[in-house]
Amino acid sequence: QSTSPAPSASDAPLAEQLVNALNSAFGQHPDTRAVHAKGIVLTGEFVPSSAAQTVSKADFLQKDTGQIPITVRFSNFAGLLDVADNDPNLASPRGMAIKFEMKDGSSADIVSHSVNGFPAKTGAEFRDLFFAIGASGPNAQKPTPLDKFLDGHPAAKTFLTSVKPAPASYGTLPYFGVNAFKFTNARGDAVYGRYQIVPIAGEHYLTDDQRAKSAEDYLHSEMAERLKSGPVKFRLLLQIANAGDPIADPTRPWPDSRKLINLGEIQVSKLAPDSLVAQRDLLFVPDNVPDGIEPADPMISERSGAYAVSYGRRHQ
Numbered sequence: 001q002s003t004s005p006a007p008s009a010s011d012a013p014l015a016e017q018l019v020n021a022l023n024s025a026f027g028q029h030p031d032t033r034a035v036h037a038k039g040i041v042l043t044g045e046f047v048p049s050s051a052a053q054t055v056s057k058a059d060f061l062q063k064d065t066g067q068i069p070i071t072v073r074f075s076n077f078a079g080l081l082d083v084a085d086n087d088p089n090l091a092s093p094r095g096m097a098i099k100f101e102m103k104d105g106s107s108a109d110i111v112s113h114s115v116n117g118f119p120a121k122t123g124a125e126f127r128d129l130f131f132a133i134g135a136s137g138p139n140a141q142k143p144t145p146l147d148k149f150l151d152g153h154p155a156a157k158t159f160l161t162s163v164k165p166a167p168a169s170y171g172t173l174p175y176f177g178v179n180a181f182k183f184t185n186a187r188g189d190a191v192y193g194r195y196q197i198v199p200i201a202g203e204h205y206l207t208d209d210q211r212a213k214s215a216e217d218y219l220h221s222e223m224a225e226r227l228k229s230g231p232v233k234f235r236l237l238l239q240i241a242n243a244g245d246p247i248a249d250p251t252r253p254w255p256d257s258r259k260l261i262n263l264g265e266i267q268v269s270k271l272a273p274d275s276l277v278a279q280r281d282l283l284f285v286p287d288n289v290p291d292g293i294e295p296a297d298p299m300i301s302e303r304s305g306a307y308a309v310s311y312g313r314r315h316q
């Protein structure tokens with residue numbers, strides 16, 4: 001008979017601790033991701049640019065590969081399936097996860113969200129933040145564990161207290177990969193980069209009044225409506241680090257002046273017939289990358305361990 005570690009046991013593997021920490025904040029629910037639980041699944045294509053192969057020999061970035069089928073999942077933030085799309089706190093940041101499906105059966109994933117930054121520098125810090133959130137319910141004594149955590153972690157405080165306006169559409173938000181990867185081209189030249197995904201329709205947000213009046217599932221119905229007039233398009237960009245830019249600290253965005261390389265166009269064209277069924281089987285893993293791309297920020301493998309644990313728990 002197997003025994004589960006106590007919720008905050010420090011001798012459990014970090015991946016388990018991370019999911020325990022998320023579960024302490026949101027609860028553990030059947031068939032539900034520990035975080036980014038409510039989402040919609042779509043299919044589409046990625047068309048690599050001719051510049052992409054100058055950055056990396058990764059198979060999905062080669063122009064001569066042609067159009068690559070993709071599966072995309074947009075999501076709200078919280079680990080709760082019933083969070084309203086217009087919830088002012090629990091729905092943001094929004095997520096965009098992409099799976100590039102190669103002809104040989106292999107795949108590559110990008111898992112991004114709608115803020116250029118992160119509240120924690122490392123996996124351990126993320127765990128401590130979420131255990132603090134879990135222990136700071138309405139009946140917690142002041143100062144709460146979260147108050148204390150935020151006092152010592154200014155980046156987390158800024159992230160949690162910054163206003164994140166509700167999007168008009170999942171298709172009118174920019175998304176950011178946040179963690180840095182190393183990209184190597186066929187000549188062996190390497191750069192560090194972070195993904196940025198920019199909506200071709202521009203960025204559009206709701207006013208507070210529009211948000212308050214919008215329906216609980218407005219992002220789903222809006223997407224169905226939007227797709228009637230054609231694919232929803234994004235530009236996949238790579239922001240290139242200058243020497244000295246922080247590679248292993250996602251709380252620190254790189255300056256906007258850094259070089260951006262256009263890697264290609266993402267076209268999201270169709271909603272999956274049954275998102276709930278499709279998303280159950282889907283697992284996006286941040287370190288699922290082909291030859292030519294390597295995780296550079298240690299958080300990428302910490303994340304990947306946690307995603308696998310969450311997948312296991314939601315299939316129990």
Ligand code: HEM
Nearest residue numbers: 018033036073095097112113123126177178306307310311
């Ligand atoms: C240590 C840091 C992090 C931890 C522990 C963590 C943990 C998780 C877990 C457990 C899941 C659920 C996976 C599943 O059940 O399939 C998840 C999903 C997700 N995470 Fe993270 N995450 C971290 C950092 C990030 C960052 C930096 C981003 C954005 C750049 C991000 C964006 C997302 C998105 C969009 C999803 C939903 C993926 C999907 O649609 O299946 N996470 N995360």
